[in-house]
Amino acid sequence: MDFLKHNCNSKSGFSVIEVLVGIFIIILIGLAIYSFQKDIFSLNRTISGSLAAQDETRRALKSMSAEIRTASPSSLGAYALSQTATSSFTFYSNIDDDSFKERVRYFTDGSTLKKGVIKPSGTPLTYNPANEVISELAHDVANTATSIFSYYDANYDGTIQPLAEPIDIAAVRLVKITIVIDKDPQAPPEPIVLTTQISMRNLKDNL
Template sequence: MKKNIYKRGITIVELIISVAILSILVVVVSTFQKDVISLNTNLQSSLNAQLEARHLIKNMVAELRKTTTSANGSYPIELASSTGITFYSDIGNNGSIDKVRYYLSGKTVKKGVITPTGNPAVYNSGNEVTTTLLNYVVTSSTLPMFQYHLASYAGTSTPLSIPPDISTIRHIKITVIIDTDPNRSPTPIIATSQVSLRNLKDNL
């Protein structure tokens, strides 16, 4: 006797459920991949910003350490605030004392340099060369970009009030806080260093 073999097919309901599950899986996987890519991008941006911040501070320290009287006899420091400093230094190691300013413009650290001209020397603001050095910088009332100290600073004393008496500044603490995306990890990066103004030491 011949047996009838019946093969049950997939019903429409089962097909709909299968498609729905597959769609959910696709969405979950896609979202996960997107988050991973976004996180990697943020981490890379933060790493790059950290390297740039360290390079910036290294240059700042080197130039501030050589702060000296200007080519026309002006005091070594012209302006000092919590977000900027203007000083004179031979940043090119060529015997020319340039007027240098580092300042925060919005969330960007910029540098302006004026090379003296004429005799007697003149620092013409129209000749300033401005460079953008670092982006994604955030401000903090407790960790300002620049803090100024007396010669007696030993690492724990209270900084001078802003604006400081520039004639008393002998030590500067520099702090840069970077946050490439405030809405995502990682947390803000803090780069800091300190410098003594060797040409302004009181015991010389």
């Protein structure tokens, strides 16, 4: 009888080692689930941010296209295009339908694409740089190896190379804008490239 009682007690419950092993396994499973969920949430945030940046950039390109397309001589009679570079572009255009032509400047500041606008003022009229109003157009711009602005002359057929530096401003008839968006260079998704090309109708000859 004592033997049966002792045998029964020896088989009941778990040993300390078994309990510790069980706890360790549960902890490992919990950490794996936490890590997986964290990665999923992080990826979701990155993708959502990338989509938002793409949408923002598309709106910027639409606005830029409309403003560049109507480039024309300034209110002082200066040539329609003022400055052409791979990361900035300055021109004159009536962007607010008043009686004056604004001086519009697109440029990058870090990873942000910005627009500066100067309205002519004073008597006689002048474009005072101190009056420039700057706004942000797009974020997460990553054009480290790609020109944002490329310029073409009247011979552009879709395949020729852009005008080389130094650019003859008077020869420019078409501007191509290429914006690379990368929310997080260290994480997926891959960079997104958005591009458009604008023919300036007031400068047209063979286009």
